[in-house]
Amino acid sequence: xxxxxxxxxxxxxxxxxxxxxxxxxxxxxxxxxxxxxxxxxxxxxxxxxxxxxxxxxxxxxxxxxxxxxxxxxxxxxxxxxxxxxxxxxxxxxxxxxxxxxxxxxxxxxxxxxxxxxxxxxxxxxxxxxxxxxxxxxxxxxxxxxxxxxxxxxxxxxxxxxxxxxxxxxxxxxxxxxxxxxxxxxxxxxxxxxxxxxxxxxxxxxxxxxxxxxxxxxxxxxxxxxxxxxxxxxxxxxxxxxxxxx
Amino acid sequence: xxxxxxxxxxxxxxxxxxxxxxxxxxxxxxxxxxxxxxxxxxxxxxxxxxxxxxxxxxxxxxxxxxxxxxxxxxxxxxxxxxxxxxxxxxxxxxxxxxxxxxxxxxxxxxxxxxxxxxxxxxxxxxxxxxxxxxxxxxxxxxxxxxxxxxxxxxxxxxxxxxxxxxxxxxxxxxxxxxxxxxxxxxxxxxxxxxxxxxxxxxxxxxxxxxxxxxxxxxxxxxxxxxxxxxxxxxxxxxxxxxxxxxxxxxxxxxxxxxxxxxxxxxxxxxxxxxxxxxxxxxxxxxxxxxxxxxxxxxxxxxxxxxxxxxxxxxxxxxxxxxxxxxxxxxxxxxxxxxxxxxxxxxxxxxxxxxxxxxxxxxxxxxxxxxxxxxxxx
Numbered sequence: 001x002x003x004x005x006x007x008x009x010x011x012x013x014x015x016x017x018x019x020x021x022x023x024x025x026x027x028x029x030x031x032x033x034x035x036x037x038x039x040x041x042x043x044x045x046x047x048x049x050x051x052x053x054x055x056x057x058x059x060x061x062x063x064x065x066x067x068x069x070x071x072x073x074x075x076x077x078x079x080x081x082x083x084x085x086x087x088x089x090x091x092x093x094x095x096x097x098x099x100x101x102x103x104x105x106x107x108x109x110x111x112x113x114x115x116x117x118x119x120x121x122x123x124x125x126x127x128x129x130x131x132x133x134x135x136x137x138x139x140x141x142x143x144x145x146x147x148x149x150x151x152x153x154x155x156x157x158x159x160x161x162x163x164x165x166x167x168x169x170x171x172x173x174x175x176x177x178x179x180x181x182x183x184x185x186x187x188x189x190x191x192x193x194x195x196x197x198x199x200x201x202x203x204x205x206x207x208x209x210x211x212x213x214x215x216x217x218x219x220x221x222x223x224x225x226x227x228x229x230x231x232x233x234x235x236x237x238x239x240x241x242x243x244x245x
Numbered sequence: 246x247x248x249x250x251x252x253x254x255x256x257x258x259x260x261x262x263x264x265x266x267x268x269x270x271x272x273x274x275x276x277x278x279x280x281x282x283x284x285x286x287x288x289x290x291x292x293x294x295x296x297x298x299x300x301x302x303x304x305x306x307x308x309x310x311x312x313x314x315x316x317x318x319x320x321x322x323x324x325x326x327x328x329x330x331x332x333x334x335x336x337x338x339x340x341x342x343x344x345x346x347x348x349x350x351x352x353x354x355x356x357x358x359x360x361x362x363x364x365x366x367x368x369x370x371x372x373x374x375x376x377x378x379x380x381x382x383x384x385x386x387x388x389x390x391x392x393x394x395x396x397x398x399x400x401x402x403x404x405x406x407x408x409x410x411x412x413x414x415x416x417x418x419x420x421x422x423x424x425x426x427x428x429x430x431x432x433x434x435x436x437x438x439x440x441x442x443x444x445x446x447x448x449x450x451x452x453x454x455x456x457x458x459x460x461x462x463x464x465x466x467x468x469x470x471x472x473x474x475x476x477x478x479x480x481x482x483x484x485x486x487x488x489x490x491x492x493x494x495x496x497x498x499x500x501x502x503x504x505x506x507x508x509x510x511x512x513x514x515x516x517x518x519x520x521x522x523x524x525x526x527x528x529x530x531x532x533x534x535x536x537x538x539x540x541x542x543x544x545x546x547x548x549x550x551x552x553x554x555x556x557x558x559x560x561x562x563x564x565x566x567x568x569x570x571x572x573x574x575x576x577x578x579x580x581x582x583x584x585x586x587x588x589x590x591x592x593x594x595x596x597x598x599x600x601x602x603x604x605x606x607x608x609x610x611x612x613x614x615x616x617x618x619x620x621x622x
Binding site: 009015016034057059081098142153 | 521
């Protein structure tokens, strides 16, 4: 039995998918979501096998949802925008359905999903990759962090600094650390280059928060932030920082 | 660049012509027994070369007194003066060349030949002067011809470029006016309705057809605001099927604004923005309010919609707005404007164009009578 979640902000679009899916044996709809927040919550609570995901939705769009849940769950994108189609494959979506679509096309996508689920080496979508693949004009304006079924929306400009911790990054925002499953390099690529600078192998700093840089030892410096936090600055990091300032 | 020197086939033709001219002159000298062959050639070749070189200046004379915009007196005066000057310089220079040749050959066994060339050139100077005048005038005639040919080719090229440009603009405008994704989404809704509510599916098909028909039918450069708002209403009614209770809309139009003239589908990108970036960005949706009024000599259309305060901004909103702005500036220059105000959870666009009522459409009511614009539920 394939347990699926359907995510679309349009009632009729959900109704159509439901109608199609009910005609297919061994598929069970375990959840229907009308926006991205519900989708993230549903994944955390229902642990489905597969998700049908609309791209254009209020609050969180499909790419942002994938960014938050991507590592765990195979996704089939459902959209009227064919320019998202190729992007869907970039983020390791199993397939995409272009609205409107036929039942046969849906069955084809499901077959693909079953095949992928049967393989143990299914390449999971790396978090962060999804956000990077989104057709975008400028740097990210916000960073999303999932905390269980809860989603924190952090305005990018308000981030103080980011610290790499194994497979995670810790994002410091309003005095709290938010953990996100992503590499520091991925996050750095999404953020505004004129504002965030890699001062150290494991530290990304919002230059607006910098108070001063002090020489700590020979060839070793320390950045002191407005709130007194001290962060290490490598030699390469210092030259990047001086370049930006 | 000189138009004769600018093209290979032109200057090769020009050089060939003067080569033949030199042969003709030499032949004439021999036939009229003024000189024998070697002397005739020695006199004629530099002469033809000088005429050819100076003849190129005819182009500038012709450019200075364009045939279309100068009086006949001015043209003939300028041409006569220029041809006399040019012919005199040609003969003068030919004399210098001949005497230089004479001097150069003076100490050699060719001294007698040099003398004959110089004396023949001197003897013939008055006829060469007259001939030079005539040839220069002929060169002027040729230059006028070249200018005209170039001009007409340029005009033709420009006319084509203009046509291509206009066609591209029209195509862009058509594409921009109705977002194709609207169609895909609507068709998806129809597909869903077929089993849920067949008669609603049928209604939706008719609404779609009506909207497409009326938006394709507007060929005029201006339609009344009443019709324009009618198109917006048709569009919103279709989107309402998709968004259900999330989308509500109201349309108010002052009596004075009804017959104001606007470019067709100018509101469409703004209404689409209100739906896709407004209603679609919020969880619960809300009211899209369209209000049309006249203020001073302007007709104003305000479109208000709710939106999500922390939506990711700037994704595509500017596209529709810029499109409208560009169209307004093309149609009205500085007199048309579109202003957007972002108040976090609400977004307002105000479009203002000069008020011009259409008495033709007043006398003959615009094609199908639009349904009375009323707040929808």
